[in-house]
Amino acid sequence: MSDSMVISEKQKREYAEIVNQIKPKPRVWCNIFRAFIVGGLICLLGQFILSFFQNRGLNVNEAAAATSATLVFLAAFLTGVGVYDEVSRFGGAGGIVPITGFANSMVSSALEYRAEGLVFGVGSRLFTIAGPVLVWGIVTAWAVGIFYYFFT
Amino acid sequence: MVAPKKNGLQTVWFQNPPVIISTASVAGSREGEGPLGKTFDKIVYDTYYGENTWEKAEKQMMMDAMKKALQKANLQKEDVDFMLAGDLLNQIISAGFSARSMSIPFLGLYGACSTMYEGLALGAMLIDGGFAERVLIATSSHYNTAERQYRFPTELGLQRPMTAQWTVTGAGAALLAREGSGPVITHATIGKVMDMGIGDAQDMGSAMAPAAADTITCHLQDTGRKPDYYDLIITGDLGVFGKKLAEQLVRQNGYEIRDRFADCGVLIYNGSQDVHAGGSGCGCSAVVTCGYLMEQLRTGMYKRFIGIGTGVLLSPCSVQQGETIPGIGHAVVIEMRQGG
Structure with a gap:
């Protein structure tokens, strides 16, 4: 209420127009291309690892689990040595969406909040970034499950 | 009735303009590599500055800047009437903890990134008002402490939009006095x-x-x-x-x-x-x-x-x-x- 007394909605709209003229547009196509390359390379790496484990005699399920574990380890290690944030900085969603991005979100939180102690630092803030993904991932899966149960 | 040293709606003027008798700046490595790198008194290459947390490092940088400013003016902390300082961290801990070590009468400021100029304005008012002979003003920020407080863990991979800015790691201090030489x-x-x-x-x-x-x-x-x-x-x-x-x-x-x-x-x-x-x-x-x-x-x-x-x-x-x-x-x- 009081805000609109000082600066009118009209003034805010006019200002927003000036800002939109000056503000750079996000480079959507460039970002999509980079995400495709980086995400694609991570998946390609995953495929190599999967094939490797299968050739060593694991069945598909076992090999898939081992592949996830390997990728998570690699991403965690690269986060620890300070490389993974550069990968996602360049690749955007290509570095964030694969399982490696999930590992990065947990390890970076663990590193960041280590100074506040193992319980209230690492313990309570480990899922700061990953938590919402888990919560809404599970909720969505649950909703889809209900839908599937009733409509098939 | 308009206040005697007020000029117009928002401006104050100083009868005996306070003098900036010394200033000091301590900056991080990225700032040191920038085009103004040579104008800073000290470049700190280690983001931890030998401490175990970034918060302590930021406080140390603020301390360094204030000590350097005093040293340049050949003064001791006892010669300063008030210390005005602020920073970006919750409850302005860099300023408060620096003041704990400096033990100069302290007024904490929060003006977000405008704090240095808020401090200069208030310091000048204290001096020209006759309440102080010398005032020490300091502010600091640190990329890593700001990032973790306002945004995300520093090692988290993400893409920032082109409008995003980079928090400067650095601290500045200015010593104002009623008289002396300087701007x-x-x-x-x-x-x-x-x-x-x-x-x-x-x-x-x-x-x-x-x-x-x-x-x-x-x-x-x-x-x-x-x-x-x-x-x-x-x-x-x-x-x-x-x-x-x-x-x-x-x-x-x-x-x-x-x-x-x-x-x-x-x-x-x-x-x-x-x-x-x-x-x-x-x-x-x-x-x-x-x-x-x-x-x-x-x-x-x-x-x-x-x-x-x-x-x-x-x-x-x-x-x-x-x-x-x-x-x-x-x-x-x-x-x-x-x-x-």
Whole structure:
């Protein structure tokens, strides 16, 4: 209420127009291309690892689990040595969406909040970034499950 | 009844302009590699600065800047009447903890990234008001402490938009005195908090530009001066796009400042440093003012400038609750006098 007394909605709209003229547009196509390359390379790496484990005699399920574990380890290690944030900085969603991005979100939180102690630092803030993904991932899966149960 | 030292709506003038008898700046490695690197007193290459947390490192940088400023003026901390300091961390712990070690009577300030200029304005008022002989002003920011408080873990991989700015790691300190040699503070214009409805926390420049433009315009109206009265009009941390916006808004108010307008956040890094729209943080205007701008005054490059410390008064909580971002800008006129 009081805000609109000082600066009118009209003034805010006019200002927003000036800002939109000056503000750079996000480079959507460039970002999509980079995400495709980086995400694609991570998946390609995953495929190599999967094939490797299968050739060593694991069945598909076992090999898939081992592949996830390997990728998570690699991403965690690269986060620890300070490389993974550069990968996602360049690749955007290509570095964030694969399982490696999930590992990065947990390890970076663990590193960041280590100074506040193992319980209230690492313990309570480990899922700061990953938590919402888990919560809404599970909720969505649950909703889809209900839908599937009733409509098939 | 108008206060005797008030000039117009928002400007104060100083009868005996307080003197900036010394300044000191401590900056991080990225700032040291930037174009102004040579003007800083000390470059700290280790983000931890030998401490075990980034918060302690930031406090140490602020301490270093204050000690260096005292040392340059050949003074002890007992010679200082008040310490005015602030930073970006919750409950301004860098300032509070530095004051714990300095044991100078302390007034904590929070003006977000405008704190250095808020401090200069208040310090000058304390001295010209006759309440202090010497005042020490300090502010600091640190990329890693700001990032973890306001945004995300530093090692988290994400892509920042081009409007995002890079928090400067650095601390600046200025020692003001009633008399001495050095540049003087002649006027200060205290800004109003302005909110034009920008809600994007990754675009602080657009949130701050209206406040900066308002303060500049108000200063020129209050004093009846033209922009060319100043060799330089420099804002704190509007960044590349915020600077363009502020310039345009001031033009709409009837003043052309293009040929003498700069921004500390734009100057501190060069284009290849991947900092997007430029620097920000309390340390940005602090190290540029205490380092680069003071050197420009000493070498006679500039005779008189007006600096406008700019800040956004948001918190992570206000952003998450969908509040728009209020900005503020405080202006201080600093000039080199003959023989001073």
